[in-house]
């Protein structure tokens with residue numbers, strides 16, 4: 285005799301691809317910021333971490349995109365250091381190295397995300413890791429003035 289078991293395993297769908305079932309240990313954690321209080325040169329806010337259902341494939345591709353960011357930073361660094369050496373007078377080179385590092389990190393994150401999305405996520409219609417605006421829990425927070433970007437003064 286066959287007994288049917290309630291299927292409790294096929295719970296939630298992956299938010300990012302909307303195809304595969306989500307796996308608990310692949311859950312993405314995305315931070316949101318709200319109740320922002322600004323005063324002179326100061327900003328205070330609350331933060332909350334949302335758990336976003338994710339499958340194994342999407343977690344892997346999100347990791348690939350983070351490698352894209354790292355590689356882009358490493359590729360940009362010699363360029364920004366070279367610019368620093370070429371453009372700044374010798375006396376400013378100490379500060380220039382910090383500036384070069386800063387530019388490489390900022391540029392690398394932007395470039396890496398852009399290329400990573402284009403090459404690995406868009407062809408498979410997978411959302412970017414922090415693109416959670418369609419998640420009902422995130423949507424409710426956004427309507428209450430919460431944001432995905434850390435507030436700056």
Ligand SMILES: [Zn+2]
Nearest residue numbers: 298301339342
């Ligand atoms: Zn997925």
